[in-house]
Amino acid sequence: MIISTGTASGKSLAYLTPAVTSCLDGGTVLYLTPTKALAADQLRGLRELRITQLRAACFDGDTPFEERTWVRQHANYVLTNPDMLHRSILPRHAQWSSFFRRLRMVVVDECHGYRGVFGSHVAQILRRLRRVCARYGSQPVFLLASATASEPGAFAMRLTGLEMAEVTSDGSPKGATTIALWEPPLTELRGERGAPVRRTATAEAADLLTDLVLAKVRTLAFVRSRRGAETVALTARAKLADVAFSLAGTPIGGSSSTAFAPAGGNPGALPLSGGHAIPPERDISPLPSAPHPGSPDHDVPMASRDHRPSLSSPTQDTHPAFSTPPPSDQGTRPAPSTRSTTTPLPDQGTAPPGADQGTLSWGASVSVPESESVSESESADWADLPDRIAAYRAGYLAEDRRLLEKALRSGSIMGLATTNALELGVDVSGLDAVLIAGWPGTRASLWQQAGRAGRDGQEALAVLIARDDPLDTYLVHHPQALFGQPVEAIVLDPDNPYVLGPHLCAAAAEIPLTDADLPVFGPTTPNVLDDLVTEGLLRKRPAGWFWTRRERATDLADIRGGGGAPIQVVESATGRLLGSVDEPSAHTTVHTGAVYLHQGETYLVELLDLEAGVALVGGAEPDYTTFARDVTEISVLASLRSHDLGPGSLHFGEVEVTRQVVSYLKRRLQSGEMLGDEPLDLPPRTLRTRAVWWTLPASEVATLAQEGFDLGGAAHAAEHAAIGLLPLFATCDRWDIGGVSTELHADTGLLTVFVYDGHEGGAGFAERGYARATDWLTATREAIASCECERGCPSCIQSPKCGNGNEPLDKRGAIHLLDTLLRSASAAS
Ligand SMILES: [Zn+2]
Numbered sequence: 001m002i003i004s005t006g007t008a009s010g011k012s013l014a015y016l017t018p019a020v021t022s023c024l025d026g027g028t029v030l031y032l033t034p035t036k037a038l039a040a041d042q043l044r045g046l047r048e049l050r051i052t053q054l055r056a057a058c059f060d061g062d063t064p065f066e067e068r069t070w071v072r073q074h075a076n077y078v079l080t081n082p083d084m085l086h087r088s089i090l091p092r093h094a095q096w097s098s099f100f101r102r103l104r105m106v107v108v109d110e111c112h113g114y115r116g117v118f119g120s121h122v123a124q125i126l127r128r129l130r131r132v133c134a135r136y137g138s139q140p141v142f143l144l145a146s147a148t149a150s151e152p153g154a155f156a157m158r159l160t161g162l163e164m165a166e167v168t169s170d171g172s173p174k175g176a177t178t179i180a181l182w183e184p185p186l187t188e189l190r191g192e193r194g195a196p197v198r199r200t201a202t203a204e205a206a207d208l209l210t211d212l213v214l215a216k217v218r219t220l221a222f223v224r225s226r227r228g229a230e231t232v233a234l235t236a237r238a239k240l241a242d243v244a245f246s247l248a249g250t251p252i253g254g255s256s257s258t259a260f261a262p263a264g265g266n267p268g269a270l271p272l273s274g275g276h277a278i279p280p281e282r283d284i285s286p287l288p289s290a291p292h293p294g295s296p297d298h299d300v301p302m303a304s305r306d307h308r309p310s311l312s313s314p315t316q317d318t319h320p321a322f323s324t325p326p327p328s329d330q331g332t333r334p335a336p337s338t339r340s341t342t343t344p345l346p347d348q349g350t351a352p353p354g355a356d357q358g359t360l361s362w363g364a365s366v367s368v369p370e371s372e373s374v375s376e377s378e379s380a381d382w383a384d385l386p387d388r389i390a391a392y393r394a395g396y397l398a399e400d401r402r403l404l405e406k407a408l409r410s411g412s413i414m415g416l417a418t419t420n421a422l423e424l425g426v427d428v429s430g431l432d433a434v435l436i437a438g439w440p441g442t443r444a445s446l447w448q449q450a451g452r453a454g455r456d457g458q459e460a461l462a463v464l465i466a467r468d469d470p471l472d473t474y475l476v477h478h479p480q481a482l483f484g485q486p487v488e489a490i491v492l493d494p495d496n497p498y499v500l501g502p503h504l505c506a507a508a509a510e511i512p513l514t515d516a517d518l519p520v521f522g523p524t525t526p527n528v529l530d531d532l533v534t535e536g537l538l539r540k541r542p543a544g545w546f547w548t549r550r551e552r553a554t555d556l557a558d559i560r561g562g563g564g565a566p567i568q569v570v571e572s573a574t575g576r577l578l579g580s581v582d583e584p585s586a587h588t589t590v591h592t593g594a595v596y597l598h599q600g601e602t603y604l605v606e607l608l609d610l611e612a613g614v615a616l617v618g619g620a621e622p623d624y625t626t627f628a629r630d631v632t633e634i635s636v637l638a639s640l641r642s643h644d645l646g647p648g649s650l651h652f653g654e655v656e657v658t659r660q661v662v663s664y665l666k667r668r669l670q671s672g673e674m675l676g677d678e679p680l681d682l683p684p685r686t687l688r689t690r691a692v693w694w695t696l697p698a699s700e701v702a703t704l705a706q707e708g709f710d711l712g713g714a715a716h717a718a719e720h721a722a723i724g725l726l727p728l729f730a731t732c733d734r735w736d737i738g739g740v741s742t743e744l745h746a747d748t749g750l751l752t753v754f755v756y757d758g759h760e761g762g763a764g765f766a767e768r769g770y771a772r773a774t775d776w777l778t779a780t781r782e783a784i785a786s787c788e789c790e791r792g793c794p795s796c797i798q799s800p801k802c803g804n805g806n807e808p809l810d811k812r813g814a815i816h817l818l819d820t821l822l823r824s825a826s827a828a829s
């Protein structure tokens with residue numbers, strides 16, 4: 001059974017009731033979650049039930065060895081993750097025999113996280129689990145819980161290999177959510193090749209977070225990166241400190257009566273809060289996207305913007321404004337009017353944020369100068385404002401996370417900036433607004449994140465803030481791609497031989513494989529088994545297939561991807577270990593000169609030593625971020641499928657990619673302004689993967705050349721935008737895929753644009769691109785054409801990871817190139 005319903009709709013209760021009942025009846029339950037944090041959360045909830053017969057325990061990498069025996073022998077509700085099941089529980093199934101014999105139920109929570117390569121591995125781990133259970137005579141019920149997904153039953157069947165019933169109707173009470181699509185303005189700043197620079201999504205998010213906290217709207221800001229989340233929190237705190245400071249120093253006696261107007265009485269508010277209900281599973285009519293704010297006043301330094309009235313009307317200030325949703329606890333609470341120069345509300349009598357929450361302090365101590373016109377209680381309230389914003393991410397210690405969650409629930413924290421660590425079921429309720437800085441990758445994630453807003457059935461606000469990126473640009477200009485669309489199906493491919501092979505070895509090591517087992521692992525199993533025998537990994541005997549090697553078979557599967565030993569991040573002055581980064585991403589995240597954030601502290605990487613596996617960092621406060629750039633070469637190993645596309649042709653096949661990080665780009669933190677490109681000396685990495693590519697014949701190319709287009713630039717621009725748009729069709733991340741374009745490729749002899757999977761063996765993304773090529777390339781063309789820049793910018797054809805420094809690029813040429821390919825394509829079809 002799979003339950004696929006919205007955030008906070010009661011999924012946990014739905015599986016807990018039968019699960020706990022099973023335990024009381026003498027059975028056992030296995031609970032799987034993608035993260036240790038979520039397991040710890042669940043364990044706390046189970047212990048709060050205070051049922052003595054329920055012996056719940058976590059079994060993960062943090063479980064002390066002396067406790068593990070107790071868990072195996074006595075626990076009847078075991079909480080773990082797929083990694084632990086793969087590496088420890090299944091290989092040592094004999095030690096768990098009494099647990100497996102009584103196993104009644106397997107709960108797979110937050111299972112929408114099991115997609116792509118990771119999901120395919122988990123699918124095979126669950127098949128191994130089923131086989132081990134059968135060995136001990138148990139046939140547990142699989143109960144899956146997922147965020148809203150399209151065709152959840154079909155997904156659940158691919159994940160477990162079992163027939164699955166689905167529960168999708170969500171009867172939980174929910175208020176209306178207003179969704180705003182927000183496009184930050186182009187600024188006067190000039191970036192690479194003179195391109196205009198759009199204000200950053202994080203800068204806009206910090207502004208909005210500041211404004212909402214001043215209006216006492218409890219807000220959660222989702223930011224893509226940990227670094228971004230910390231930047232948003234720090235910026236909003238600094239802005240609130242400025243506000244507190246200026247208010248403390250400004251006489252306001254008597255002004256408070258005129259400074260505020262009723263929330264409903266602001267005629268200048270933009271029509272963003274139309275009160276449309278947005279239940280994600282229902283079709284709704286498209287909402288207008290945020291009117292485009294074109295004023296250059298967004299580029300003035302942040303500090304001077306702080307004193308403008310927040311949430312103001314556009315007649316006074318061209319900053320895009322919206323009216324706040326009704327405050328949840330006091331419907332008549334006044335909102336700031338356009339003429340106010342002081343924005344914080346008078347003390348509402350709520351307790352100030354816990355002075356006892358000392359561990360949440362970010363060190364931005366605020367001193368309020370004495371002022372006769374400000375009463376002590378008011379100044380204390382303003383001085384508290386910066387402490388009402390914090391940042392949250394998965395890497396924090398459990399106690400810190402609990403404190404933050406508690407503070408948010410109680411209202412002593414009004415604004416929290418977070419990565420999607422919070423998306424995974426951690427219990428945060430009582431929010432009024434959600435800011436989403438940058439497209440979260442899927443419509444399912446968007447609705448999941450937006451669903452965090454709205455407490456006790458009240459109205460809520462969710463704002464999607466576009467990043468300087470082709471996909472985000474496309475979405476804020478094409479709301480129909482978001483609204484009235486079903487959420488994505490969850491893509492996974494358990495039959496990928498790169499995934500299946502290692503799990504067949506692991507399964508054979510657990511219990512030798514027989515013919516009867518083959519259907520469990522899917523239709524490609526016989527072929528993959530033959531290959532494994534040929535490679536000498538398995539041995540075929542009359543009784544079946546055996547693992548006879550000394551190594552542990554489970555080491556063959558690297559289920560979270562990555563591979564290679566992690567790089568340790570060490571503070572050079574103290575020798576303190578800050579954390580670790582997996583080897584492939586070390587080239588892009590902790591290269592020499594990279595800005596690295598850790599728990600709110602900013603570091604500069606002094607040296608990346610790949611041989612020693614160490615990145616040495618030192619504390620610093622640079623006002624820029626860094627982006628690694630790579631150059632890529634690609635060669636075609638085999639074209640597996642192809643067909644005509646207009647006058648050209650489209651291919652899907654195997655390629656070898658050689659990537660080398662060659663430099664890094666510095667961009668100013670708040671403005672996004674480009675500060676320069678620094679060279680790096682890192683070794684190339686080779687990847688065998690799959691790609692989709694298209695070619696255009698020489699005759700067509702000659703025609704375009706005669707019209708004066710730069711063909712290399714046109715192909716390059718089309719490649720960048722196509723990479724940006726593929727995530728809309730393939731549920732991947734822009735950073736999961738790469739591309740190469742050339743006017744003349746050695747293997748095809750033609751103008752060619754490649755887009756490839758960034759994972760060894762491929763992950764299904766390029767294949768989706770091949771299947772949806774016409775839609776994908778049409779959206780790519782639209783994204784380029786709908787950007788208002790003249791010759792290309794990061795919102796359309798420039799890429800922050802371009803190893804060629806975004807040179808050459810031809811925006812109009814790219815549109816014509818895609819038109820050539822697509823006009824004939826639609827005529828032909
Ligand atoms: Zn542009």
Ligand SMILES: [Zn+2]
Nearest residue numbers: 802803804806
């Ligand atoms: Zn490029």
